[in-house]
Amino acid sequence: MEKYIINVCLTNLSLYNNGALKYKWLHLPATEDEIEKTLEEIGCGEDAESFISDYECDFMKINEYDNVYYLNELAENVELVSNADWDIFLLLCDEFDDVNKAIAAINFGSYHIWENCDDMGDVARTMCEENGDLDRIDSPLRYHIDWDSYGEELESNSEFIKGNGFMLELY
DSSP: OOOOSEEEEEEEHHHHHTTOOOEEEEEESOOHHHHHHHHHHTTOOSSOOEEEEEEEOSSOOOOTTOOHHHHHHHHHHHHTSOGGGHHHHHHHHHHHSOHHHHHHHHHHTOEEEEETOOSHHHHHHHHHHHHTGGGGSOHHHHTTOOHHHHHHHHHHHSEEEEOSSEEEEEO
16 A cells, blocks of 8 residues: 555635635645646646645644645655654654654654653663663662652753653754
């Protein structure tokens, strides 16, 4: 099955304003020819305007007068996000409310995933384990560390987002 990033329902605005409904769904990303053909099929040539009467998209809200060519360019960029990074991408879209910023974070790898961490206490403990800090502490003392408090300290110096079974640290 072919995967579409954004589906938009393009509708002829002047016909809609006159009580008629002429629309067609378009799957983005699409070629420029496919976009132009869709606009022609709903009667939107050079002078007629269209609007987006409905849409399907998992990662952003689309407004009725968003530019379909801009949305297509965005869909082309989002399509490059790997399946492995998709959950991170969706999480970043929710956090930033800006798809371009989420794409940039994915492309530049400006984050760290703390696997199997449900809260900042887990992050603090995992960080100390990975850095070898716990190896320098006597065994009985390890059981008395306030990981939640240390996690709060970490969170005050960095930005963290809670995912499903992981914490995401943004750089």
